[in-house]
Amino acid sequence: MPDNSHSLRMERKKAVVDAAIARADQDKGLLLVLTGNGKGKSSSAFGMVARTLGYGLKAGVAQFLKSRRDTGEEGFLGNQPGVEWRVLGDGFTWETQNREADIATAKRGWEVARQMLKDESLHLVVLDELTYLLSYGYLDEKEVCSDLAARPTMQHVVITGRAAPQCLLDIADTVSEIRDVKHAFRSGIRAQPGIDL
Ligand code: ATP
């Protein structure tokens, strides 16, 4: 006897999915937050930069914590004509003992990001590792959120970094928390070109 139950189930599923797709008929500049302790936050954001360029649109990337400049993302995406690539965390490390200097660096960095958030020509703005500047209290949450809210209505923004503060989750349209199940680093494997940097 032929088994019709699978095709019936699939038919019903398709009706539900099609109805959901038909309901989602609005466009909007999105705020995405990629957080959590697992690997894949920044690389996902850079994937969206690549997609954006694929449409001939422009993207801005602001990297708030960066100890090295020889990464694959900067080597490739940073050299694309449609990308404004700014490293804002120079001289700003985990080990810094000088909180005042870090706050000044963070504020200068945010000024650059704020300009991106005013630039209508940028379809996408990536604020990579921004969360740390908020959790350390280097930047004022209210100020950051109001600058994000004031951006062009069709501009998308992706914020990455562990432990995203609640205020960002509240104003975000899409939030993904990437869970750390396993990481090769803990088996003694160093960062691999193309995968980790
Ligand atoms: P990626 O840039 O690879 O997408 P990420 O942005 O999710 O990583 P970060 O916290 O920014 O993660 O860490 C950057 C670097 O640390 C990358 O080399 C990444 O592979 C590594 N890393 C990420 N998660 C972990 C982890 N749970 N344990 C050890 N190393 C990690």
Ligand code: MG
């Ligand atoms: Mg990252």
